[in-house]
Every structure is written in structure tokens, then in C-alpha cells.
Amino acid sequence: MAVPVAFFALFFAWPVASIVERGLRVDGVWQFGRFGETLSRPEILDVLWFTLWQALASTGLTLLIALPGAYVFARFEFRGKGLLRAVVTVPFVMPTVMVGTAFLALVGRGGLLDELWGVRLDTTVWAILIAHVFFNYAVVVRTVGGLWAQLDPRQEEAARVLGASRWKAWRTVTLPALAPSVAAAALMVFLFTASSFAVVQILGGSTYSTLETEIYRQTVVRFDLTTAAVLTMVQFVAVGVVLAVHARTVRRRETALRMVAPEEAARRPRGVGQWALFAAVLLSVALLIVLPLGVLVERSFATSHGYGLDYYRALQTPDPSGTFLVPLLDTIGNSLRYAVVATLIALVIGGLAAAALTLPRSRLRSRGGTPTAGRLVRGFDALLMLPLGVSAVTVGFGFLITLDEPPFDLRASWILVPLAQALVGVPFVVRTMLPVLRAVDERLREAAAVLGASPWRAWREVDLPLVRRALLIAAGFAFAVSLGEFGATVFIARPDSPTLPVAVARLLGRPGELNYGQAMALSTILMVVCAVSLLLLERLRTDRTSGEF
Amino acid sequence: MLVLDGATVRFGERAALDAVDLEVADHEIVSVLGPSGSGKSTLLRVVAGLQALDGGRVLLGGADQRGVPAHRRGVGLMFQDHQLFPQRDVGGNVAFGLRMRGAGRAEQTERVTELLDLVGLPGAGRRSVAALSGGEQQRVALARALAPRPRLLMLDEPLGQLDRGLRERLVVELRQLFGRLGTTVLAVTHDQGEAFALADRVVVMRDGRIAQSGAPVEVWSRPASEFVARFLGFDNVVAARVTGPVAETAWGKVPVPDGSPQGERRLLVRPGGVRLVPVEEGPAWTVESRTFRGSHVAVRLRPVDGPPLDAELPLREVPGEGAAVGVEFRAEDVVVLADDIP
Numbered sequence: 012m013a014v015p016v017a018f019f020a021l022f023f024a025w026p027v028a029s030i031v032e033r034g035l036r037v038d039g040v041w042q043f044g045r046f047g048e049t050l051s052r053p054e055i056l057d058v059l060w061f062t063l064w065q066a067l068a069s070t071g072l073t074l075l076i077a078l079p080g081a082y083v084f085a086r087f088e089f090r091g092k093g094l095l096r097a098v099v100t101v102p103f104v105m106p107t108v109m110v111g112t113a114f115l116a117l118v119g120r121g122g123l124l125d126e127l128w129g130v131r132l133d134t135t136v137w138a139i140l141i142a143h144v145f146f147n148y149a150v151v152v153r154t155v156g157g158l159w160a161q162l163d164p165r166q167e168e169a170a171r172v173l174g175a176s177r178w179k180a181w182r183t184v185t186l187p188a189l190a191p192s193v194a195a196a197a198l199m200v201f202l203f204t205a206s207s208f209a210v211v212q213i214l215g216g217s218t219y220s221t222l223e224t225e226i227y228r229q230t231v232v233r234f235d236l237t238t239a240a241v242l243t244m245v246q247f248v249a250v251g252v253v254l255a256v257h258a259r260t261v262r263r264r265e266t267a268l269r270m271v272a273p274e275e276a277a278r279r280p281r282g283v284g285q286w287a288l289f290a291a292v293l294l295s296v297a298l299l300i301v302l303p304l305g306v307l308v309e310r311s312f313a314t315s316h317g318y319g320l321d322y323y324r325a326l327q328t329p330d331p332s333g334t335f336l337v338p339l340l341d342t343i344g345n346s347l348r349y350a351v352v353a354t355l356i357a358l359v360i361g362g363l364a365a366a367a368l369t370l371p372r373s374r375l376r377s378r379g380g381t382p383t384a385g386r387l388v389r390g391f392d393a394l395l396m397l398p399l400g401v402s403a404v405t406v407g408f409g410f411l412i413t414l415d416e417p418p419f420d421l422r423a424s425w426i427l428v429p430l431a432q433a434l435v436g437v438p439f440v441v442r443t444m445l446p447v448l449r450a451v452d453e454r455l456r457e458a459a460a461v462l463g464a465s466p467w468r469a470w471r472e473v474d475l476p477l478v479r480r481a482l483l484i485a486a487g488f489a490f491a492v493s494l495g496e497f498g499a500t501v502f503i504a505r506p507d508s509p510t511l512p513v514a515v516a517r518l519l520g521r522p523g524e525l526n527y528g529q530a531m532a533l534s535t536i537l538m539v540v541c542a543v544s545l546l547l548l549e550r551l552r553t554d555r556t557s558g559e560f
Numbered sequence: 561m562l563v564l565d566g567a568t569v570r571f572g573e574r575a576a577l578d579a580v581d582l583e584v585a586d587h588e589i590v591s592v593l594g595p596s597g598s599g600k601s602t603l604l605r606v607v608a609g610l611q612a613l614d615g616g617r618v619l620l621g622g623a624d625q626r627g628v629p630a631h632r633r634g635v636g637l638m639f640q641d642h643q644l645f646p647q648r649d650v651g652g653n654v655a656f657g658l659r660m661r662g663a664g665r666a667e668q669t670e671r672v673t674e675l676l677d678l679v680g681l682p683g684a685g686r687r688s689v690a691a692l693s694g695g696e697q698q699r700v701a702l703a704r705a706l707a708p709r710p711r712l713l714m715l716d717e718p719l720g721q722l723d724r725g726l727r728e729r730l731v732v733e734l735r736q737l738f739g740r741l742g743t744t745v746l747a748v749t750h751d752q753g754e755a756f757a758l759a760d761r762v763v764v765m766r767d768g769r770i771a772q773s774g775a776p777v778e779v780w781s782r783p784a785s786e787f788v789a790r791f792l793g794f795d796n797v798v799a800a801r802v803t804g805p806v807a808e809t810a811w812g813k814v815p816v817p818d819g820s821p822q823g824e825r826r827l828l829v830r831p832g833g834v835r836l837v838p839v840e841e842g843p844a845w846t847v848e849s850r851t852f853r854g855s856h857v858a859v860r861l862r863p864v865d866g867p868p869l870d871a872e873l874p875l876r877e878v879p880g881e882g883a884a885v886g887v888e889f890r891a892e893d894v895v896v897l898a899d900d901i902p
Binding site: 452454455457458459460461462463464465466468469472473476477 | 608609610629630631632633634635636637639641643645646647656657660661704705708
């Protein structure tokens with residue numbers, strides 16, 4: 012457990028604490044009065060209020076649209092289910108910059124809706140909300156649907172036999188069983204949308220600002236570190252509360268449920284109602300997920316004189332304006348290199364953390380277990396999730412001001428980028444590995460030991476074959492989130508080697524058709540990379556043996 | 561072969577093993593019998609090196625095993641629920657121990673074939689372990705434990721999960737197999753029938769200590785204490801004052817075998833040692849219930865005062881429920897019990 016703790020202390024706690032200190036301590040005196048002062052400013056209150064309500068609205072909307080989807084994926088058997096599951100997951104592993112870009116292409120100025128009906132939604136809150144639904148659809152489908160698929164339908168049948176109507180049986184048997192997972196999914200969505208950065212930055216324009224974009228603005232544009240520090244603290248506390256609630260619901264979910272293999276519960280849709288539901292879900296997936304992705308691709312080919320590869324070609328030549336020191340195509344290589352290193356770091360740190368979280372458990376169980384130790388483990392578990400909800404901007408900026416002096420003078424080093432990206436990847440690795448590692452029976456290792464296998468050999472012979480699949484899936488997710496990381500990378504990526512999302516954001520920030528087209532082209536390339544890695548993962552995945560994402 | 565010398569394991573305040581002394585000779589089959597929580601599984605784990613001792617020693621072949629990790633002890637352990645490796649086929653499971661010892665491929669194949677024949681699953685090497693029935697899994701687990709030729713084979717509830725008929729057949733097969741191979745076996749179980757059928761010697765455990773140890777017949781006919789008696793399923797235990805060849809009890813005067821301990825004691829009457837006679841003198845007993853048990857009928861008798869008495873009667877001698885009867889006891893089915901260890 013020591014290595015992951017040290018990693019988090021050094022590359023998460025320290026940078027964040029330093030930023031907060033720099034903002035709140037002036038001439039060696041803590042300025043806690045700044046809290047009240049800052050939090051009573053009307054524009055800040057507006058930001059807090061908007062952050063809260065857009066996150067709540069996004070969460071509600073996502074649940075509303077995605078829960079029927081979860082049902083369809085859980086209970087219906089149809090051709091192309093695996094492919095469709097991969098399709099709905101693409102947005103989640105897509106860089107948020109690209110999510111913003113895709114919606115800009117759909118609802119923005121000169122976007123598809125603008126061309127067809129003159130409708131523009133960018134700089135309205137609707138664009139942000141829909142983009143959030145697009146992004147988080149998979150969280151609900153995977154978390155809730157995964158459990159739903161394994162719920163024993165005979166429980167519901169038992170209720171029916173006892174005289175409950177179909178609806179009543181669902182409400183009294185299935186819903187209570189699902190409720191904790193719905194709550195867990197809702198909290199995850201809330202967390203993601205409350206700390207959403209790139210989407211709001213791109214679609215919200217100057218009109219809408221969340222906590223995260225405000226921290227960015229205060230830090231970078233206004234250089235008001237005090238306000239940024241106060242906002243970071245507010246975010247930190249809020250995320251802590253949300254995670255505590257999340258940990259509670261996850262624990263509740265560990266109550267025993269009757270599980271069956273997913274294949275047993277799924278069948279083809281029957282009757283008008285079921286087919287209608289099925290069609291509605293397919294339609295919502297088509298409109299909400301396939302359409303934005305499609306438009307993005309279309310825009311990358313649509314030049315002023317018909318379709319062509321102009322934008323892709325432009326990516327190969329150095330930028331004439333000098334913003335980028337290298338041809339944009341190089342950013343793909345940069346991104347891939349960084350992501351590979353970040354994945355390796357995340358796997359090592361996350362793997363160790365997950366192993367540490369499983370080990371004491373099995374040891375405790377044989378000794379009757381103590382509640383304190385269990386709480387400690389869960390606390391560490393929740394702690395690992397913090398980087399998902401805490402401002403990436405703060406982390407990135409924190410890296411710059413803390414890791415610039417010996418012994419950790421890494422500011423000029425390329426390793427800084429993968430380190431920051433790994434921070435976001437670790438929670439995914441832990442989430443994916445943990446259920447599988449917990450499922451490995453300690454006595455299997457003992458059986459191997461008695462048969463003459465040393466501890467290392469036992470791990471290789473028993474654990475590794477069982478977790479290999481989960482390990483690959485974890486690696487895939489870590490790779491995808493590293494590839495898409497934006498908030499922190501935008502600070503620390505060196506100008507001569509920007510990553511793909513950073514380049515896309517810069518292109519979008521500049522006027523001109525060529526820049527816009529190049530952004531779309533780059534995004535398309537990134538999407539293809541993400542989609543291919545995801546499809547490979549989907550082949551490996553089975554609902555039983557992998558985590559919740 | 562195996563010597564436990566004051567072996568002690570504590571889980572917090574509770575001692576799972578409390579200064580246990582036990583010896584198992586070469587080629588001997590020893591069954592450890594006890595209720596759950598009596599420390600019998602801990603005993604196996606200590607010998608296997610999966611559980612560290614808090615006191616005492618474990619010796620295998622005369623060598624102290626302190627500091628020797630599980631994978632270097634050269635013992636075999638068959639787990640309660642088999643713990644077959646799910647990602648390997650039957651052959652892969654059986655060959656596992658041989659591979660760990662660096663055996664060559666040819667040797668592995670040969671030994672796997674030999675063992676699968678031995679446990680009655682010839683040609684099952686390529687089958688997936690998930691497709692096996694409970695009894696087959698048990699056989700594979702046994703083959704896997706035997707393959708590396710362990711100097712001591714330990715079985716943890718070897719037949720625990722199987723249904724009754726299969727269990728009774730397998731226990732006979734196991735005993736014959738171990739006899740033929742000359743295996744030294746230490747088995748733990750909570751099922752007395754299994755323990756008595758399998759073992760040369762039975763060890764009854766209670767709260768981390770050994771309550772009684774001896775040949776099956778000896779333990780069965782002379783339970784050392786009320787705990788052992790009740791654990792073996794005898795409920796006819798009553799307080800008694802023993803004077804010479806007779807004991808005064810709530811059930812009246814009961815004859816005891818020669819040389820029984822004297823004074824205030826607990827007394828066991830085996831149900832087979834109860835005979836019904838016509839009511840002559842003294843208070844009558846009432847027949848409370850009758851249960852048909854195939855070769856005999858179990859009858860529960862209620863005295864005027866005192867605990868009920870179970871009797872096993874031949875089929876044709878059974879009176880109707882509610883009948884009033886007199887009772888006689890046979891001295892050879894009466895055991896004066898030693899004091900229970902606290």
C-alpha cells in the first residue's frame with residue numbers, strides 16, 4: 012500500500028495543497044477570511060449555483076434517457092448487442108474536448124442544425140446538458156445494466172405468483188435491488204458533470220461557467236490565486252461529501268443478491284410494448300450518440316469546395332501561424348506515447364492499490380475482522396476516487412509550482428504529462444481490478460502453495476490467469492482516459508509537444524475555417540483510435556469478471 | 561511421521577488450538593472429529609504451513625517445521641470445497657504439483673494417467689473442471705493431492721458436500737485406496753460416521769483441545785466424557801451416584817460395569833441397552849413417541865420424574881404410544897463418564 016499512498020501524496024496531495032497554500036497564505040498568515048469574502052461575491056455564487064443545478068439536471072436527464080437503455084441491454088437479446096454496447100461506450104472514453112467539439116459540429120454556429128433549420132444551441136445550457144447525457148450514457152448502462160442483467164428474473168416471477176401486478180412486482184422486487192446501483196451511477200454522473208471542464212469551456216462560451224472553468228479562468232486569465240484556492244477547497248469538500256455518500260451506497264450494494272448468468276435472463280423483445288421500448292432506445296442512441304459522432308466525421312471532410320481530405324492534409328504541414336511548433340499530425344504520436352507511459356504508471360500504481368485493498372480483507376476475515384480496518388480500507392478506496400472529481404486544472408497548475416525544484420525538478424521533463432494523466436487513470440484501474448481480485452479465493456492460492464508453488468509462482472499460476480482479462484480492460488480504460496485528459500495536460504504539456512486534445516482545443520480557440528476543419532479532422536482521428544481500442548476491449552469483456560465502467 | 565507438540569494458535573482472545581499434542585505414525589489414518597469451531601481445520605492449516613503457530617512445534621519426519629513455508633513442506637491437502645483451479649482442465653489440475661516440483665512432461669503425463677485411473681476417472685484429463693459433478697470434483701482433488709506423492713495427506717471434510725449414498729460408497733473406496741498405497745492420512749470431519757469408517761484412530765476435538773483419542777471401537781463404546789458422548793449422538797446422559805456395581809439415578813437403579821469410577825458422576829446408557837419389561841414394582845414409564853428406523857424402532861420414554869430416555873427396540877417388541885412400561889438396563893451398555901474438561 013505504501014507505493015500508491017506515496018504516489019498520491021507526491022503527485023496529488025502535495026500539488027493541490029501547495030496551490031491552496033499559495034492562494035490562501037499571504038506573508039505567512041492564513042487568510043481564511045477570504046472564504047467568506049469570496050463566497051459572498053455574486054458572480055461566484057452564480058458559478059456555484061450553476062455548477063450545482065446543471066450537474067443535477069444533467070444527472071436527472073441522463074438517468075431518464077439511459078435507464079430504459081440499461082433495461083434493453085440487460086433483458087433483451089438481439090443481434091449486434093456487443094457492437095451497440097461498444098458504440099454507447101465510445102463517448103465515455105472519448106476526450107471531453109472532443110465531446111464538446113462533436114456537439115459544436117451538431118448544434119453550434121454553422122453546425123448541422125444551424126444549416127438545416129437555423130437552430131443553434133451553443134451558448135445555451137441545453138447544449139451542455141445534452142453533451143453531458145451523451146458522455147455519461149454509458150456509465151448508467153454499464154453500472155445499472157450490468158447488475159440488472161444478472162438479477163434473477165425468478166424473483167420477480169415469485170412476486171407475480173404471489174399476486175403482484177407486473178408493475179408492482181418490478182417496483183417491490185427489482186427496483187429495491189437496483190436502487191443502490193442506480194444511486195451509485197447517479198453519483199458518478201453527478202461527479203463527472205459537476206467537474207466537467209472541456210465541455211463547458213467549448214459549449215458554454217463566456218455565458219456559462221462552472222466551478223471548474225471558473226478555477227481555470229481565475230488561475231490563468233485573472234491570475235487570482237486566492238479565489239482559485241477558495242474554489243478548489245469548496246470543490247474538494249463537495250467531492251469528499253459526494254464520495255462518502257457513494258462509498259455508502261456501494262457498501263449497501265454488497266448485500267447479497269441472487270445472481271444469474273446474464274445470458275439466462277435475456278430474451279428477444281416480445282409484444283408491441285417491448286418492441287416500442289426497444290425502438291425508442293435505439294432511436295435515442297442514434298440521435299444522441301451516433302449523430303454527433305457522425306457529424307464530427309462529416310465536418311472533417313466538408314471543405315468549402317465539397318468533400319475532400321484538405322484538412323487531413325493540412326495536419327501534415329507545420330502550422331503557418333506558428334502557434335504549433337510541429338505538424339499537427341505529430342500530436343497523435345505525442346498523445347500515444349504519453350498515454351502508453353501513463354497507462355503503465357496507472358497499472359502499476361492502481362494494481363498495487365487494488366492488491367493492497369484485497370489483501371488485508373482476506374487476512375482479516377480469517378481473524379474475525381474488525382470494523383475499523385474495514386472502514387480504513389473503504390476510506391482508502393474512496394480516496395483513490397478523489398482525482399476524478401477534483402479540479403484537473405488545479406492538479407496541473409500544482410504540478411508546475413511544486414515539481415520545479417530538487418529533488419523533484421520535473422518541470423522540463425516529459426514525464427510530467429504521463430504522471431498527471433496516470434492520476435486520472437488509477438481510479439479506473441482500481442475499479443476494474445478490485446472486484447476480480449476480491450473474487451479470487453484465497454484458498455486457491457493456498458491450494459497452490461500446498462502443492463509446492465512459492466508465493467510468486469502461486470500468483471503467476473493462479474491470480475494472473477484469472478485477472479489477465481481485467482488487467483487488459485483496465486489498461487484499455489487507463490489508456491483512453493490518458494489519451495483524453497485535458498484539464499491538467501493543458502498546463503504542463505510543452506509547447507513543442509502538445510497532445511491531441513490540447514491541439515484540438517487550441518485550434519477551436521482560433522478563428523478560421525481551416526482551423527475548425529483541422530480540429531474536426533484531428534478529433535475524428537482520435538475518435539477512431541478510441542473506438543478501435545474499445546472494440547478490442549469489448550471482445551475481451553464479459554460482464555461477470557470485470558468492474559463497473 | 562507427524563508430531564504436534566503443544567501446538568497453540570490464538571485468534572485474539574480465543575485459542576483455536578490450545579496446546580495440542582498429537583502423533584500420527586507412518587501409514588496410519590487418523591480422523592479428527594469435532595463440531596465446527598473446535599479447531600480441527602486450524603490443525604490442518606498449521607501442519608500445512610498455512611497458519612503460523614503462536615506456541616509449540618510441528619515436526620514432520622522428525623524435523624521442526626518452524627520457518628518452513630507451505631510450498632516446501634511436502635504435504636498434501638485436499639480442501640473442503642476442492643479448490644480446483646478453474647482455468648485448467650482436469651489433467652492440468654492433477655499435474656500442477658508435479659510441475660511445481662519440476663517434473664518432466666513425460667513423467668507428468670504418465671503420472672496423471674495413472675492417478676486418473678486410480679481415482680476412477682480414466683481418460684478425463686482434457687475435461688473442464690467446471691463440467692464435473694461433485695463426486696468427480698472430489699476425485700480430481702484427491703488425484704491432485706496424491707500426484708506429487710506427499711509424505712502426509714490431509715483431508716479437510718473430504719466428503720462434506722456430497723450426498724449421503726455417494727459419501728458412504730466413497731469412504732469405503734478411500735480407505736481401501738489409502739491402505740493399498742500406504743498413505744499416511746490426517747483427515748478432519750464433523751461427521752462421525754465418516755470418521756469411524758475411514759480411520760485407524762479417531763481424535764475428538766473440543767474448543768481447541770483433544771477431548772479423546774483412540775481406536776473407533778474404543779471411542780464409540782467408551783466415550784470419555786459427556787461432551788464426547790453427546791457429540792457421538794448419545795443423549796441418554798443423567799446424573800448418578802455410583803456405589804459398587806449400582807448407580808442411583810433419576811431413572812432408578814442402573815447396573816454399571818465392574819471397575820467403574822465411584823461417587824458423583826455422569827452416566828451414559830446406550831439406547832441399545834434399554835429393555836422393556838412389564839410394570840411390576842415402582843413407578844411406570846410412559847411411551848412418548850416411536851420412530852421407525854428400519855432395523856429397529858427408536859422409542860422415547862418419559863419417567864415420572866427426570867429426563868427422557870431413548871431406547872432402541874427390536875421391531876416386534878414395541879408397545880403403542882402412551883403405553884405404561886417398566887424398564888431394565890444392561891450393564892455392558894452403561895458407561896460411567898469421566899469429568900468433562902472445563
